[in-house]
Amino acid sequence: MSQPETRAETRAETRADTRADTHRMLITIEYDGTGLVGWQRQNNGPSVQEYLEAAAEKLTSRKTPIQGSGRTDAGVHASAQAAHLDVPTRLTTHAVVNGLNAWLNCPQISVLTARRVGQDFNARFDATERSYLYRILDRRTPSALRRHHVWHHRTKLNVEAMQKAAQYLIGNHDFTSFRATGCQANSPVRTLNSLSVTRLEDEIHIRAHARSFLYHQIRNFAGSLALVGTGKWQAEDIRMVLEACDRTKAGPTAPPQGLYLTEIEYPPESLAQK
Amino acid sequence: MSQPETRAETRAETRADTRADTHRMLITIEYDGTGLVGWQRQNNGPSVQEYLEAAAEKLTSRKTPIQGSGRTDAGVHASAQAAHLDVPTRLTTHAVVNGLNAWLNCPQISVLTARRVGQDFNARFDATERSYLYRILDRRTPSALRRHHVWHHRTKLNVEAMQKAAQYLIGNHDFTSFRATGCQANSPVRTLNSLSVTRLEDEIHIRAHARSFLYHQIRNFAGSLALVGTGKWQAEDIRMVLEACDRTKAGPTAPPQGLYLTEIEYPPESLAQK
Numbered sequence: 001m002s003q004p005e006t007r008a009e010t011r012a013e014t015r016a017d018t019r020a021d022t023h024r025m026l027i028t029i030e031y032d033g034t035g036l037v038g039w040q041r042q043n044n045g046p047s048v049q050e051y052l053e054a055a056a057e058k059l060t061s062r063k064t065p066i067q068g069s070g071r072t073d074a075g076v077h078a079s080a081q082a083a084h085l086d087v088p089t090r091l092t093t094h095a096v097v098n099g100l101n102a103w104l105n106c107p108q109i110s111v112l113t114a115r116r117v118g119q120d121f122n123a124r125f126d127a128t129e130r131s132y133l134y135r136i137l138d139r140r141t142p143s144a145l146r147r148h149h150v151w152h153h154r155t156k157l158n159v160e161a162m163q164k165a166a167q168y169l170i171g172n173h174d175f176t177s178f179r180a181t182g183c184q185a186n187s188p189v190r191t192l193n194s195l196s197v198t199r200l201e202d203e204i205h206i207r208a209h210a211r212s213f214l215y216h217q218i219r220n221f222a223g224s225l226a227l228v229g230t231g232k233w234q235a236e237d238i239r240m241v242l243e244a245c246d247r248t249k250a251g252p253t254a255p256p257q258g259l260y261l262t263e264i265e266y267p268p269e270s271l272a273q274k
Numbered sequence: 275m276s277q278p279e280t281r282a283e284t285r286a287e288t289r290a291d292t293r294a295d296t297h298r299m300l301i302t303i304e305y306d307g308t309g310l311v312g313w314q315r316q317n318n319g320p321s322v323q324e325y326l327e328a329a330a331e332k333l334t335s336r337k338t339p340i341q342g343s344g345r346t347d348a349g350v351h352a353s354a355q356a357a358h359l360d361v362p363t364r365l366t367t368h369a370v371v372n373g374l375n376a377w378l379n380c381p382q383i384s385v386l387t388a389r390r391v392g393q394d395f396n397a398r399f400d401a402t403e404r405s406y407l408y409r410i411l412d413r414r415t416p417s418a419l420r421r422h423h424v425w426h427h428r429t430k431l432n433v434e435a436m437q438k439a440a441q442y443l444i445g446n447h448d449f450t451s452f453r454a455t456g457c458q459a460n461s462p463v464r465t466l467n468s469l470s471v472t473r474l475e476d477e478i479h480i481r482a483h484a485r486s487f488l489y490h491q492i493r494n495f496a497g498s499l500a501l502v503g504t505g506k507w508q509a510e511d512i513r514m515v516l517e518a519c520d521r522t523k524a525g526p527t528a529p530p531q532g533l534y535l536t537e538i539e540y541p542p543e544s545l546a547q548k
Contacts, residue, residue, distance in 0.1 A: 030418045077419060101415060110418040141375060144304045144384040145351060145423070 022086040025096050026117045026271070028264075029081045032108040033256065034148040039072045039081065048072075048109055052083070055103035059096070060087055069123045069264040070130065070212070073219075075256030077149070079133075080112065082264035084123040118273045121266075129193065129265040130213065134206040134222045135258045138229070150203060151222065151258035157204055157229025162197040164235035165228040166206070168242060169195050169221065175214055176245040178224070180253070183215035188245070190214060197225060204229070207262075216253050224251035296360040299370050300391045300545070302538075303355045306382040307530065308422040313346045313355065322346075322383055326357070329377035333370075334361050343397045343538040344404065344486070347493075349530030351423070353407075354386065356538035358397040392547045395540075403467065403539040404487060408480040408496045409532045412503070424477060425496065425532035431478055431503025436471040438509035439502040440480070442516060443469050443495065449488055450519040452498070454527070457489035462519075464488060471499060478503070481536075490527050498525035 029052065037045035041053075049066055056064035068083040087096055096114040104111070137143055137150040138157045169178075169192055176188040193209040206225060208218050224241060227233040233251075241250045303326065311319040315327075323340055330338035342357040361370055370388040378385070411417055411424040412431045443452075443466055450462040467483040480499060482492050498515060501507040507525075515524045 030415075032418045032421070079419065097415060107416070107421050108418050110416045112415050141304075141371060141386050142381070142384050144306045144382050145353065147306070147381050149419070 021089055023089050024084055024086050024117050024119050024121055025093065025114045026082060026084050026121060026123060026266070027096065027100070027114045028112045029078060029083060030110045030112055031078050031081065032148070033072065033075045033077045034108065036074065036108065038074045038076065039068050039070070039078075045074075046106070048078075048081070049083075051104060051106045051109050052100065052111075054105065055100045056085055056087070058103040059099040060091070067123050069127045070261075072261055073216075073256050073259075076259045076261070077257075078261040080263055081261050082123050082127070082266075084117065084121055115271070116273055117271050121270055123264070126266050126270040127211070127264050128267055129209055129211055129263075130261070131263040131265075132208045132213070132218050133260045133262050134208070134218055134254065135260070136204040136206070136222065136226065136254075137202060138204055139202050148257050151255050153226060153229075155230060157226060158231060159197055159199045159204055159229070161231070161235050162204065162206075162225045162229045165225055165233075165238040166195040166197050166221075168235075168239040173242060174245050175217060175242070177241050177247055177250040178217050178220040179214040179247060180216035180220070181247065185214055188214060190217070195221065219254045219256065219259060220247075220250055222254035222258065226254065227251045295363055297363050298358055298360050298391050298393050298395055299367065299388045300356060300358050300395060300397060300540075301370065301374070301388045302386045303352060303357060304384045304386055305352050305355065306422070307346065307348065307350045307352070308382065310348065310382065312348045312350065313342050313344070313352075319348075320380070322352075322355070325378060325380045325383050326374065326385075328379065329374045330359055330361070332377040333373040334365070341397050343401045346535055347490075347530050347533075350533045350535070351531075352535040354537050355535050356397050356401070356540075358391065358395055389545070390547055391545050395544055397538070400540050400544040401485070401538050402541055403483055403485055403537075404535070405537040405539075406482045406487070406492050407534045407536050408482070408492055408528065409534070410478040410480070410496065410500065410528075411476060412478055413476050422531050425529050427500060427503075429504060431500060432505065433471055433473045433478055433503070435505070435509050436478065436480075436499045436503045439499055439507075439512040440469040440471050440495075442509075442513040447516060448519050449491060449516070451515050451521055451524040452491050452494035453488040453521065454490035454494070455521065459488055462488060464491070469495065493528045493530065493533060494521075494524055496528035496532065500528065501525045 031048050037047050039048045041047050041049045052066050066083050066085045093114040097111050100111040135150040136153050138153045142152050172191045174188050179188050196207050198205050305322050311321050313322045315321050315323045326340050340357050340359045367388040371385050374385040409424040410427050412427045416426050446465045448462050449464050453462050470481050472479050
């Protein structure tokens with residue numbers, strides 16, 4: 001999830017890197033986070049960014065940094081992460097998608113689309129909304145087929161109570177109670193555009209939309225909403241937890257494998273090629 | 275898929291094994307076939323049956339054979355395979371489900387339900403209908419999240435043409451054209467109760483229902499129906515392929531990872547405890 005940085009500084013670096021013979025591409029990427037350390041390059045294991053940058057270097061025959069819209073944690077999935085990179089002008093969008101997929105040395109990652117954008121476009125700073133889905137399987141027995149793709153909760157959850165509780169979290173709030181201790185964001189205040197809890201067969205789906213999120217914010221929402229779903233907490237308790245601005249008052253952090261980054265939105269003007 | 279055997283012989287063996295202090299349970303099992311050699315015990319790798327029988331032995335402290343409704347191939351999945359086993363009478367259905375799952379040494383297998391049945395019940399011979407689903411992802415780019423769970427077909431398929439073609443296969447036919455050379459069934463004649471082709475977002479779902487199937491029958495259907503979906507074959511060509519009774523006239527065998535055993539049906543009288 002997005003980390004604070006000086007936008008002006010990053011823009012300057014980006015410009016210095018831009019060569020006359022390249023154009024900028026916005027790509028969308030699907031990945032299965034199982035066994036990966038997350039989006040961002042790290043020393044302790046394989047990351048999505050590392051695999052993609054290796055593929056891009058093969059495709060373009062030069063070092064090609066790839067800037068994502070934000071980080072995702074180890075084990076977290078994406079159905080459509082967004083990122084930008086600069087490629088030689090001879091490469092069409094079709095060649096970028098097929099070329100990256102052909103060079104990707106990891107079947108857990110797939111490039112879905114590419115689109116030409118202006119040289120100033122930035123996948124991280126231009127994003128106006130980030131969407132996530134958190135999937136909970138609430139049944140007695142574990143799922144063999146979905147074992148890496150849902151949080152398995154052994155008792156049935158009350159979806160109506162969870163949906164009611166979610167309403168207290170929507171809007172502009174200090175989300176300290178749902179923020180991981182390691183969060184590097186300057187401010188715990190965020191605006192949650194929407195948060196919904198619905199049932200789809202044997203799963204409960206929590207969908208969250210905001211310009212940006214704090215570290216572990218959605219997994220912490222899921223952990224607390226599940227407590228409401230069990231009946232241990234009332235829906236109204238979520239408001240008190242939120243107002244306490246105290247991480248110890250909220251529920252546990254739900255595990256990473258239930259979380260999916262599903263969409264990054266950009267305003268049309270940021271996508272236009274100037 | 276079911277292999278021929280003398281029913282009377284198997285019944286006799288079953289009776290000899292039955293002890294007075296056991297009762298028979300019908301269980302349903304979900305499994306992810308990725309990396310497994312299939313349902314049946316084999317010398318070349320881990321099977322679902324082997325894992326389940328090891329768990330049952332731990333749970334009951336005695337050798338406990340588990341008889342499935344039929345085989346599934348290496349890499350094929352099940353959302354609800356059925357099988358029967360005899361367990362000590364002290365074990366309730368709840369204890370069987372929880373106990374087997376606790377002892378199962380493989381997260382790719384999960385026991386979903388258990389139900390007491392009569393001592394004569396046989397998961398293989400009493401089954402009156404078997405249901406399968408075959409999933410095809412028809413889009414240009416591969417799916418990272420579903421890479422082990424669909425057949426990836428790189429071009430769009432015409433679902434209406436496939437559905438039209440499927441109608442020619444329904445009913446009682448000699449299915450030699452869709453039968454693998456290794457098939458051990460005495461007869462190539464089967465009655466296909468239904469076969470439907472529908473679209474669900476970016477996937478094509480083929481659903482097949484019959485009392486029993488020939489070896490590779492559904493994967494061979496999928497391979498031929500995909501040829502209709504591309505436009506290479508007309509829907510009517512499927513009828514000629516069927517009537518040719520010649521495996522070489524049909525399409526290729528679709529890969530195992532798109533196939534799911536979804537349901538086994540038993541008549542109420544076979545489930546009753548006599």
